[in-house]
Amino acid sequence: MTTVLAPLLLINIGQLVTLRDAGPQLGPRRGASLSELGIIQDAAVLCLGGKIVSIGATKDALRDPWLKKNRKKVVEIDCVGRVVLPGFVDSHTHPVFTQPRLVDFEKRISGASYEEIAAAHGGIRSSIEGVRKATKAALAQRVSAALADFASHGTTTVEAKSGYGLSLDSEVKSLEAIRLAARAWPGTVVSTFLGAHVVPPEYRGRSQEYVDLVCKEMIPAIAKRKLAQFVDVFCDRGAFSAAETMQIFAAAKEHHLAVRGHVGQLSETRLGPLLGYDPASLDHMDYVNDADLSALAASCTVATFVPGANYFLGLGRYPNARHFLESGVAVALATDYNPGSSPTLSMPMAMSLACTHMKMSPAEAIAAATVNGAWALRVANRKGTVEAGKDADLALLDVRDYREIPYWFGSNRCALTIANGVASGPLHAGEKT
Ligand code: NIG
Numbered sequence: 465m466t467t468v469l470a471p472l473l474l475i476n477i478g479q480l481v482t483l484r485d486a487g488p489q490l491g492p493r494r495g496a497s498l499s500e501l502g503i504i505q506d507a508a509v510l511c512l513g514g515k516i517v518s519i520g521a522t523k524d525a526l527r528d529p530w531l532k533k534n535r536k537k538v539v540e541i542d543c544v545g546r547v548v549l550p551g552f553v554d555s556h557t558h559p560v561f562t563q564p565r566l567v568d569f570e571k572r573i574s575g576a577s578y579e580e581i582a583a584a585h586g587g588i589r590s591s592i593e594g595v596r597k598a599t600k601a602a603l604a605q606r607v608s609a610a611l612a613d614f615a616s617h618g619t620t621t622v623e624a625k626s627g628y629g630l631s632l633d634s635e636v637k638s639l640e641a642i643r644l645a646a647r648a649w650p651g652t653v654v655s656t657f658l659g660a661h662v663v664p665p666e667y668r669g670r671s672q673e674y675v676d677l678v679c680k681e682m683i684p685a686i687a688k689r690k691l692a693q694f695v696d697v698f699c700d701r702g703a704f705s706a707a708e709t710m711q712i713f714a715a716a717k718e719h720h721l722a723v724r725g726h727v728g729q730l731s732e733t734r735l736g737p738l739l740g741y742d743p744a745s746l747d748h749m750d751y752v753n754d755a756d757l758s759a760l761a762a763s764c765t766v767a768t769f770v771p772g773a774n775y776f777l778g779l780g781r782y783p784n785a786r787h788f789l790e791s792g793v794a795v796a797l798a799t800d801y802n803p804g805s806s807p808t809l810s811m812p813m814a815m816s817l818a819c820t821h822m823k824m825s826p827a828e829a830i831a832a833a834t835v836n837g838a839w840a841l842r843v844a845n846r847k848g849t850v851e852a853g854k855d856a857d858l859a860l861l862d863v864r865d866y867r868e869i870p871y872w873f874g875s876n877r878c879a880l881t882i883a884n885g886v887a888s889g890p891l892h893a894g895e896k897t
């Protein structure tokens with residue numbers, strides 16, 4: 465079925481946050497370039513066939529000869545002075561689960577830590593049974609519901625990990641569920657295989673055997689079926705060691721899959737050996753050796769912070785973002801949407817936490833949630849900025865100043881989302897305000 469997308473014209477945008485080309489560098493934003501938002505006041509954007517075709521001042525757009533001739537065919541959205549920015553790129557989520565983990569939640573409130581809960585049969589392992597028992601269709605339905613919720617918060621690109629099946633069949637089922645849901649969603653999904661999330665109970669005490677299964681059976685099967693673009697590993701105390709992570713990264717590379725990692729959430733892992741595998745991103749980064757920051761800054765790897773997890777786990781401690789930024793590391797922000805450590809899919813919430821607890825400026829938080837998220841997923845050629853030729857991925861927020869996006873925490877200000885040229889949200893395309 466081919467969908468014919470109506471041309472969309474957004475006019476009277478108070479601040480159009482373009483994040484367009486910030487200089488000669490080709491790569492993720494670092495240092496001062498993270499604050500260059502490329503704002504156009506009183507702006508317009510024209511989208512055609514799912515792509516952005518032009519951006520500029522509203523008065524110039526309205527004088528455009530093509531538009532004058534075709535005005536009747538165009539769906540016009542009057543943004544009445546509000547803010548439009550690139551749709552958020554959420555580069556770290558775990559949407560394939562069946563139940564919230566409410567017992568863990570209560571235990572933590574009573575003082576148990578994330579690791580204590582995991583050791584007492586809670587944590588990631590307690591999400592396995594639900595996924596193993598669920599049908600693919602039921603999982604796909606849950607992922608679809610989450611994707612709709614992501615879009616309603618302004619997110620147009622979502623990285624989605626498997627990682628609660630932890631057997632060949634259940635991991636394949638999880639990734640197929642992601643694929644089914646992705647096909648029915650106008651936004652863009654990037655899939656990641658996270659078979660190395662934890663060692664499942666039946667391999668208790670035999671972690672090397674499980675790593676061999678991941679490397680010799682799961683990765684080849686997933687690569688053959690083209691079910692994932694990335695392979696991820698939870699490299700930390702209680703999950704997988706650096707040596708096991710490297711074995712898994714090497715197997716991924718052998719099958720032409722790129723890699724990313726959960727690193728430094730609970731304990732420090734030296735980054736040098738991992739960087740040798742050119743990971744697209746290393747995420748969490750609460751515990752990082754200062755001596756590794758220069759190597760990280762010299763690489764193309766993005767450090768992705770997920771402050772929703774620090775918040776929800778009730779930690780007083782957040783990654784030292786200023787140190788990363790001052791060292792020239794490219795940083796991104798993501799929600800880490802999952803049932804155990806971060807049940808939020810709001811990028812503005814992640815940005816708000818980054819501003820208040822990690823001292824990132826609102827401008828840095830916006831760049832980290834858009835263009836650098838796109839770099840972290842290796843889709844920056846299509847996503848993350850508002851420029852002619854890029855995918856028509858936009859979020860219209862009911863605010864007058866971009867700094868209000870992380871300022872108003874805990875409420876959803878997204879009025880309209882456009883994903884690959886398809887509009888959805890409380891303010892529908894064609895509606896004039
Ligand atoms: O990123 N740390 C590993 N994975 C998730 C938690 C998953 C879970 O607790 O279910 C995270 O925080």
Ligand code: FE
Binds near residue numbers: 726800
């Ligand atoms: Fe995670």
